[in-house]
Amino acid sequence: MGWRIPDKLRELGEQTTGSEMMNPFQLSGMEYSSLTLEKSEHPYRERDSAENVYIVRHGLCFSYRYSEEGRRQIIDLAFPGDFLGLEALTQEHFVSSVSALTRAELVAYPVGDFTRQCYAKPALSRVLVECIAREQAVLTKRLVGVAHSPASQRIAHFLLEVRVRALRSASLHPMYTDERDRSLVTASGDFRIRLPQAMVADILGLSIVHVSRIMTRLKEGGLIKEASTGIHYCDLDGLKGVAMWEGLAPWFDET
Amino acid sequence: MGWRIPDKLRELGEQTTGSEMMNPFQLSGMEYSSLTLEKSEHPYRERDSAENVYIVRHGLCFSYRYSEEGRRQIIDLAFPGDFLGLEALTQEHFVSSVSALTRAELVAYPVGDFTRQCYAKPALSRVLVECIAREQAVLTKRLVGVAHSPASQRIAHFLLEVRVRALRSASLHPMYTDERDRSLVTASGDFRIRLPQAMVADILGLSIVHVSRIMTRLKEGGLIKEASTGIHYCDLDGLKGVAMWEGLAPWFDET
């Protein structure tokens, strides 16, 4: 689903051990294992028994589900620092699948431990609530958008959303800047990211064809460029205009 | 937003005092005040400073927001037992408004108390996480639906969703069956609810006109009836067919 920031765990009262400081993923009292995903590998799938909660460490993942008609609906992207699979906290089995958009590295915590720690450290629960609330804000925003706005606006908005979230993630989580895959952040001011149009389509509920059409329009307008390095954002203000951008949510700082 | 069920608070470990048992809304250590809303009154509005967290006691509320183009987008309904305004936990100001669909009664807890109690009783945080997760499931489900399905399916699905949630609320929360307003539950097997088409439209992102068209089709098909008492569900299986119903979420029991 893409929840946020274990860092706050430390930030928020709970004292941290030295080793936790060294490695923000090692939370005391919890098992902890890493796994590396190649592009389009799955840490878990719908219906799998939900044994772990994950945090993204590197790379980009996305969670999705198939609609009854068999279309893939992407629910959200997950940037480094985001949680994945929090459904495990409340359910036996996952109700969504996750796949890696680039090579990615996750950290897995067994649900049991996680739940236990929630009880032991209220700060952890508290963080969770915040993360979920933040996630929820993004989702409802998208819900509102998907419902009413024309495709161009949705797409522009989504591109901006991705930028803000990626930048936030990168700043909180500098290791993301790791150049291992190139779906990355700023070069010389302008932002770029590798994001196949099919992703955009499946997130926003549009057809690939139509996404293509609109992206070419955006390109013609000089708002973005596309290259093998991904989508480049050329004219931020232009994009914000098209998107009717008002910011993502109060707690996401603008850049 | 419409989160769920303080009852679990007691259910989930935290011992309860006698008076709490008598009145599930009186949580020890928290201030607590009630307010009654007439139809279409607002407990709070977007941008209001977020001072309270609410639980719905009677009646039906809905949370909404205006899109940039000025259309009202309803985010969710809130049934008795649902939380409202949990945004207050993470934000200074509300980002959505709430209005009563029928006469309604809310209980308000000051955020400060609420937060403090979250730290004091991990079970409370835990409940919150569950509530939010449940809410989230409904939202993502709707997101997926809104994105891809034809209007008829969305509407049918929504009607069923409402039914399940209302029944669940009524069973957990018998006081709901209170006959004070008639937007209520079962009569002799069939379910009915008062729900203006404009609501449905604004929840699902459709135009009122189109909702009307489709509802008439549903009526012609004998799936529902409409009367002054609200929408009557005549042919549940038929509806489920149209909706491609697969249940709302694992933890919502079917009826």
Added chain:
DNA sequence: CGTAGCCTTGACCGACGTCAATGATGGTGG
């Protein structure tokens, strides 16, 4: 050179929105 991803483009069509007029209903006050 062939194949596989991914993007583009045109022709066509249907679902759904908008506009505008018309009906039902029910509540209020004279």
Added chain:
DNA sequence: CCACCATCATTGACGTCGGTCAAGGCTACG
């Protein structure tokens, strides 16, 4: 009891956004 208004639902005409189908291009890669 009726007149009036507000709210909500219906219906038709018409336009458009965006989906589907199908063909063709562009890298990238073995």
